[in-house]
Amino acid sequence: MTRALLARFYTLAGILAVAGAVETTGGITGVAMAGANDDVLDIASPLEISGLDPAKSGYLFSRMQAAETLFTVNRESQIVPMLATGSRASEDGLRWEISLRDDVTFHDGTPMTAEIVAADLNRAFERPGVLRQAPITGISASGNDIVITLSEPFAMLPAFLAHYSTIILAAGSFDDVGEVQTIIGTGAYRVDAVVPPLRIELSAFDKWWNGRAQIEKVSYLAVSRGETRAMMAQSGDADLVLSLLPVAVTQLKGNPDVNVTVATVPRTRLLKLNLAQPFFDETVERQALSLAINRKAIAGVVMRNTDLAASQMFPPEIRDWYDANMPVLDFDPQKARDLLADAGWVAGSDGILEKDGKRFDVTVRTYASWPDLPLIATALQSQLRDVGIGLEISVGSYTEIPAGHADGTLEAALVTRSFSMVPDPLATVMEDYGPGGADWGAMNWHNAEAEDLIADLRKTTDGDARAQMQKKLADILQAELPTIPLVWSELAMASSARLENVRTDPYEQNYYLADLRWAR
Incomplete structure (x- = not known):
């Protein structure tokens, strides 16, 4: 054909x-x-x-x-060297030395050198992007090594150097002011x-x-x-x-x-909530909201796979964060009604809950660039109405969500959140649930223990210690629900x-x- x-x-x-x-x-x-x-x-x-x-x-x-980074993720989901051959951190964690491959040629025939790599990384650090989140104080070349100095220990540095914004390009890729004119990679x-x-x-x-x-x-x-x-x-x-x-x-x-391949990916559809709103300011209200959601029904109808019902924030593929022994997010509408009644919400004449003269009517913003999100929102509208919560759906541009976070007008949002843009989920977690929250994460949520855990995880390189801290942090997110996980995601690919x-x-x-x- x-x-x-x-x-x-x-x-x-x-x-x-x-x-x-x-x-x-x-x-x-x-x-x-x-x-x-x-x-x-x-x-x-x-x-x-x-x-x-x-x-x-x-x-x-x-x-x-076409272009490569210093580190990458292997088939076992481990951060490994790519254009680098290895890395060494000083005892205080403030100086990293990254050794480079010495047999790498750019597509224009020029050799990759430490000076070119350092220039690329400095360019990435100077521009908006994930590298700006790292506490970097300097990037330089030393022989065939890259030396990166930090203001504080930062265990995730290799993961940040696996992010696509740090791809290494030949000097001929740029014009005189450092703008990319052509992609000449390795x-x-x-x-x-x-x-x-x-x-x-x-x-x-x-x-x-x-x-x-x-x-x-x-x-x-x-x-x-x-x-x-x-x-x-x-x-x-x-x-x-x-x-x-x-x-x-x-x-x-x-x-x-045609062959079809499907893999679960580190991405979760979740409800982002404004905890300054009277609907969500108490943990018990958020727990009730979660109990009113039939995740298996949503996963089965919208995602065509009930196994994608999110029992917790992180899917099993995020091995260091998923906890098989964690109490799951259940569906129990009667318990949801009981918790809302305990929180002072009483059904009005039309069945919508009221408290202190305020109706439990919420507008949830979402966007159609992920076509399943409006479908999930429609399912949520029906399920929450069953426990007395009114949900109005507003489908617009995804930009309306960070804008609503910034000006405080957002009540709730249905979003998709990836934990793999930087191939260490902590990069997303520390942005979304650290102090002040973030556009796509928590809003008006404060938890001192979570903030301390995030600060310690940024510095800790010991695997066992990190695993324990990650479990504690995941437990807090599951108990307090600053955002409510709904369904996990799959990546489906067809090949000839x-x-x-x-x-x-x-x-x-x-x-x-x-x-x-x-x-x-």
Whole structure:
């Protein structure tokens, strides 16, 4: 079957390029249209290319193995060296020395040096991004090492150096003021063309330090609609399709020409609550709200998998944070009613609870860029009404949630929260549940013990000690529910049956394209 559908999308990409998008191909600006070629690995994903700066789209160039970081996550979910060979921290934890590989060549033929790496990391540190959260006081080159000094011990430094915003690029990638003009990385694939926001063309790099990729050419296409991506997998117009909707997974499993791979990922759908509101200012109210939610019903109907019902914040894949012995978040609407009555809430004439002249009517904000969120909100509306809680749903831009957090107008929000953007969940936890909370985390919640645990975890490198502290912190979040976990998430991927060695990465760091090959 021809790839006409994919070609039509390429035509759209070309129109956008002519309209003003930038394409770089070997230093030449222009529009280079790809033809339908069965030797090209065609990838479809919802992720658009919002620019060339690593902080904006580094995740794509990292996942496509075009650019690499000093550290990465291996298949056992461990932080391991990538462009680094190892690291050493001083006894006081204030100085890290990171040794670099000495056999790495950039795609333009220039060698990777400690000076170039230090310049890239300093550039990342000076700009908004995760590296700014680390207590770094200096980054410099010393021989073939990178020396990073800190104002206080920071155990998560390798995990932060695995974040996509710290990809290492050749000096030729930047203009005179440090803006990225082209992606010249060190990975298995070199970037031949970029047409924001839709397309990337790549080819195998002969001098990759880890050997040559099996497949010569790769073409990436951003396709926002899940239904369209499923059609491309079904018709063979794409060889690898990312982020399938649950209904598409069911449909594609019946196609003998398509293989479907599903993995649970460190991402949780949760209710963010404003604890300054009279509805949520008492722990017992939040516990009642949690008890009124039938997570298995939501997971079964919306996610098509009851195993995704969140019994706690962290799914089992986050091994160091998930606690199999933790009391689960139950569904018990009668107990929810009893707790709300104990907290002083009494049913009004229409069944909605009231207290001190205030009706238990709440507006929950959410967004449709994750298509399951409005569906989950609708299910919550019905379930909470059963215990006397009125829920109004406001579906808008995701930007309305941090805006409502900042100005205090947010009552509740239904969001999805990833614990793998930095491949150590503590990075997200300390942002969301540390002092002051965060846009996507706690709001007006204060817990001195949790704050002390977060401060200690930032510094502690001992694995056993960290595990104990993480368990205590998870217990606090489960008991006090500053945010309420609802369902966990899956990453579903469809691949052509002619592809071998396909795998999903739960931490979403790598598509492992260099491992793929065409079936013989």
